Amino acid sequence: MTTTSQHSTVPFPDRRNEDWRFGAPLTHARAFADLLPGAAPAAWQTDPAVARISHPSSLAPLPSSIGSAALVQLAAARAPYAFRISFPAGEWGCAETPLVLRCTAQSDAVARLHVEVLPGACVHLAEEHTCPGALLCLRFYDVHPGASLFVHLREHGVGNTSRALNISHLLCAAGSHLRHLTTHSTHLWAREETTAEILAPDANLLLLSANRLNADRWLDQHLRQIHHAPGSESLALYKNVLEDSSTAIFAGNIRVLPTAQDTYAYLANHNLLLNPAATAHSLPSLEISANRVRCSHGSTCAPPDPAQLFYLQSRGIPLPVTYSLLTTAFLAEVLSRFSPARPTELL
Amino acid sequence: MPDAPRNSLPPADTCGNFSFPEHHAFDAGYGLTEQTIDYICSAKGEPDWLREFRKTALRRFRELPMPTHWAPPEISRIDFDAIRYYLAAPAPGRKSWEDVPADVKRTFERLGVPQQERAFLAGVDAQYDSETAYNSLRDDLARKGVIFTNSTEALTRYESVFRPWFGKVIPMGDNKFSALNHAAFSGGSFIYVPPGVKLSAPLQAYFRINAENLGQFERTLIIADAGAELVYMEGCTAPRYSSATLHSGVVELVALPGAKIQYVTVQNWATNVYNLVIQRGLAMEDAQIRWIDCNLGSALTMKYPAVILRGRRARGEVVSISIARDGQVQDTGARMLHAAPGTTSNIIAKSISIGSGRAIYRGEVSVQNNAAAARNHTECDALLLNARSRTDTYPAITVHGDSSAVQHEASVSQVDEEMLFYMQQRGLTRPRAMSLAVNGFINDLVNEFPMEYSVELRSLIDLEMEKSVG
Numbered sequence A: 001m002t003t004t005s006q007h008s009t010v011p012f013p014d015r016r017n018e019d020w021r022f023g024a025p026l027t028h029a030r031a032f033a034d035l036l037p038g039a040a041p042a043a044w045q046t047d048p049a050v051a052r053i054s055h056p057s058s059l060a061p062l063p064s065s066i067g068s069a070a071l072v073q074l075a076a077a078r079a080p081y082a083f084r085i086s087f088p089a090g091e092w093g094c095a096e097t098p099l100v101l102r103c104t105a106q107s108d109a110v111a112r113l114h115v116e117v118l119p120g121a122c123v124h125l126a127e128e129h130t131c132p133g134a135l136l137c138l139r140f141y142d143v144h145p146g147a148s149l150f151v152h153l154r155e156h157g158v159g160n161t162s163r164a165l166n167i168s169h170l171l172c173a174a175g176s177h178l179r180h181l182t183t184h185s186t187h188l189w190a191r192e193e194t195t196a197e198i199l200a201p202d203a204n205l206l207l208l209s210a211n212r213l214n215a216d217r218w219l220d221q222h223l224r225q226i227h228h229a230p231g232s233e234s235l236a237l238y239k240n241v242l243e244d245s246s247t248a249i250f251a252g253n254i255r256v257l258p259t260a261q262d263t264y265a266y267l268a269n270h271n272l273l274l275n276p277a278a279t280a281h282s283l284p285s286l287e288i289s290a291n292r293v294r295c296s297h298g299s300t301c302a303p304p305d306p307a308q309l310f311y312l313q314s315r316g317i318p319l320p321v322t323y324s325l326l327t328t329a330f331l332a333e334v335l336s337r338f339s340p341a342r343p344t345e346l347l
Numbered sequence B: 001m002p003d004a005p006r007n008s009l010p011p012a013d014t015c016g017n018f019s020f021p022e023h024h025a026f027d028a029g030y031g032l033t034e035q036t037i038d039y040i041c042s043a044k045g046e047p048d049w050l051r052e053f054r055k056t057a058l059r060r061f062r063e064l065p066m067p068t069h070w071a072p073p074e075i076s077r078i079d080f081d082a083i084r085y086y087l088a089a090p091a092p093g094r095k096s097w098e099d100v101p102a103d104v105k106r107t108f109e110r111l112g113v114p115q116q117e118r119a120f121l122a123g124v125d126a127q128y129d130s131e132t133a134y135n136s137l138r139d140d141l142a143r144k145g146v147i148f149t150n151s152t153e154a155l156t157r158y159e160s161v162f163r164p165w166f167g168k169v170i171p172m173g174d175n176k177f178s179a180l181n182h183a184a185f186s187g188g189s190f191i192y193v194p195p196g197v198k199l200s201a202p203l204q205a206y207f208r209i210n211a212e213n214l215g216q217f218e219r220t221l222i223i224a225d226a227g228a229e230l231v232y233m234e235g236c237t238a239p240r241y242s243s244a245t246l247h248s249g250v251v252e253l254v255a256l257p258g259a260k261i262q263y264v265t266v267q268n269w270a271t272n273v274y275n276l277v278i279q280r281g282l283a284m285e286d287a288q289i290r291w292i293d294c295n296l297g298s299a300l301t302m303k304y305p306a307v308i309l310r311g312r313r314a315r316g317e318v319v320s321i322s323i324a325r326d327g328q329v330q331d332t333g334a335r336m337l338h339a340a341p342g343t344t345s346n347i348i349a350k351s352i353s354i355g356s357g358r359a360i361y362r363g364e365v366s367v368q369n370n371a372a373a374a375r376n377h378t379e380c381d382a383l384l385l386n387a388r389s390r391t392d393t394y395p396a397i398t399v400h401g402d403s404s405a406v407q408h409e410a411s412v413s414q415v416d417e418e419m420l421f422y423m424q425q426r427g428l429t430r431p432r433a434m435s436l437a438v439n440g441f442i443n444d445l446v447n448e449f450p451m452e453y454s455v456e457l458r459s460l461i462d463l464e465m466e467k468s469v470g
Helices: A003-009 A025-038 A069-078 A306-314 A319-338 B034-044 B048-063 B073-077 B102-111 B113-120 B139-143 B151-157 B176-184 B417-425 B430-446 B451-469
Strands: A043-046 A054-057 A082-087 A090-092 A099-104 A109-117 A121-131 A134-143 A148-157 A163-172 A177-185 A189-198 A204-213 A218-227 A233-242 A247-256 A263-273 A279-288 A293-302 B123-128 B131-137 B147-150 B189-193 B203-208 B219-224 B229-237 B245-247 B250-255 B260-267 B273-283 B288-295 B300-303 B306-309 B315-324 B329-338 B344-353 B358-367 B375-384 B390-400 B405-413
Touching (some): A025 A134, A069 A134, A069 A163, A099 A109, A121 A134, A121 A163, A134 A148, A148 A163, A163 A177, A189 A204, A204 A319, A218 A263, A233 A279, A263 A279, A263 A319, A279 B405, A293 B390, B034 B048, B048 B176, B102 B123, B102 B203, B123 B147, B131 B151, B147 B151, B151 B219, B189 B229, B250 B260, B260 B273, B273 B315, B315 B329, B315 B358, B344 B430, B375 B390, B430 B451
Parallel strands (some): A082 A109, A090 A121, A109 A134, A218 A247, A233 A263, A247 A279, B123 B203, B203 B229, B219 B250, B250 B273, B315 B344, B358 B390, B375 B405
Antiparallel strands (some): A279 B390
16 A cells, blocks of 8 residues: 555544644645645755755654644655754754754645754754745654754745644653754644654753744644653743734643653643634643652633733833733743743744 | 531441342333333323433434543443433432331431431432432421422422423533433432522432442532522442442533522542533523532542533632542543633642542633633642552633633642651651641642531541551
């Protein structure tokens, strides 16, 4: 059975699936599925230093752990080769000037990326996706023991009808550090499915997302933090500013297996609603099967604090500027965790 | 909100692991079919409209799927054909304990119900298997127009009050188990409190399963008219059998403008009982509904007390304690649906998982478009006592618009070893230290229960700690 036909046996997302509970998942998933047969593999551009160590690879498709198995199969059929980079030991980019990895497409496209960060490597990556149509990207980041990776994924939609679907799998080995930030802007509809797994002790994982949505844009983010091994830490902070009639969905899950004692895991989703027509859905969840842990989550959905609005206006700051200051500060907390030196430049 | 008077009572057998031989005048046999419904209707003397109503519900029950895509897998173990749907004595609903059959009376005496009635209750409804065995209400309250009876009598004597709200808060097709209850319901309480009447003492219902393989489908409807106030307490036990027992109840609360209802449940079913209950309240303008829920027993409990905040400034609150011991699954939570401006809600849930027990919090907070300036706070904390224990938290929050604020927090941890060491260093044994730590964890919530229940609850926890820690 070919990969293309395999997808027909795998169920599409639907509302009965907890991972696709809101919105019109089948509509969007089918729209993607309809586009993909005509989609071309996307092109990757990168710095010359990275290009020298990159190579195509016909890796097997990612197992999707969050609801989109049919789309993963379809994508693998359309883009049989992944853009693969293996970073050996050493410093690759820095916080001020990260290495740029750019994925561009002129119309509907499929992209696959496989990044390995080998022991002793410290990598700073800025990953940019730009597409006027529908872009489906499968991403696999493998951080080896003792390695560090800072990656900022920036999604750019072009025009008012662009769509993006990122299915990401992040693996952290013993003693590794992974800091992962996503920012979305201007896509009509974007979905992000991220599975982050800590496979060995003493790993440290920080998952961040900061987004400003306007018009009738829709952002659907799913995150799974899975702890297999003891003594590791994972923190997730996802924040959205919602203007006009935009909608944000966040479904996060911390899963601690019985083998992962002494885990510290935290998950937070905060939504700032600025318009009567804006909507936020938040579903943080925990599945804990070890008892020597500290795990927690938090979620808020609220407008700006009236006291803060009044305070700034009482200092002579006009209301639109007040809103701008507060929303920038709201998102700056996320960005400063990724890059303390230059948070607002990241938006 | 009225408080229960504080009196000391002799200790009751709150675990209830005892039974008496079955002496039923009516026995519908196993399985639920149209013939079963005909039997129930004939035994109860119900009108034709209700017979058709039940049969429609049966068809709906057969059509609706089991919620296996999200519910704990244990739910698949329920064999609906191995359940007995109606077992009753010849003339239920006695008004005096002297008229209650001897075994039934001994059962409730052992559980402490008559003593509690004498000490501090405004009324009691004691259900034995499928029907009410005893029902009473203080004379002064009856003279004020308070109604406290069972669902069968409500349908016949008080149809004009009962029927307009029957099945309106929880419709037949709401889910598979509401359809099942609509088809097979028997027993349960009907309470009506007239406008402005405030009950100073609580009303109590006690649900007792005695027979093996029984399904108990009580149906409770409480209507508090404008400005009325009441506290209702519910207890339930059953003997432990090797075969499964099913308790699938429906509780509907209606708080009309300015009314206050507090509904307290202490569930301590035996560990062969599948406890699937739908509880939902409708709060109108300036009304308050408060669910205080404690789940200690059963093999599987699935219960999510809900409040639909329909009127301006309505308030809903859920206080929940769950203890999941070896082999138990306590899948509990709360739902708050804000459908009017200025509504507020508060959810506090604490759970303890012992041995291989699994405690789940499943909640929903929804703020609709027309619910401006709504406020919600949810807090759920879980304590894991053993390496095999498990806890899950699944909240779902939806907010429309820019004037409401919803906040949610949850945490999972174990009892702090330093705290235990500190207490042991002061001469306490480890079980005693653990018991103090666990009681401290739920102390704030236990204080919300009427004093008699809170004392009993702390004793039960002490007993559990001794058994689990050794």
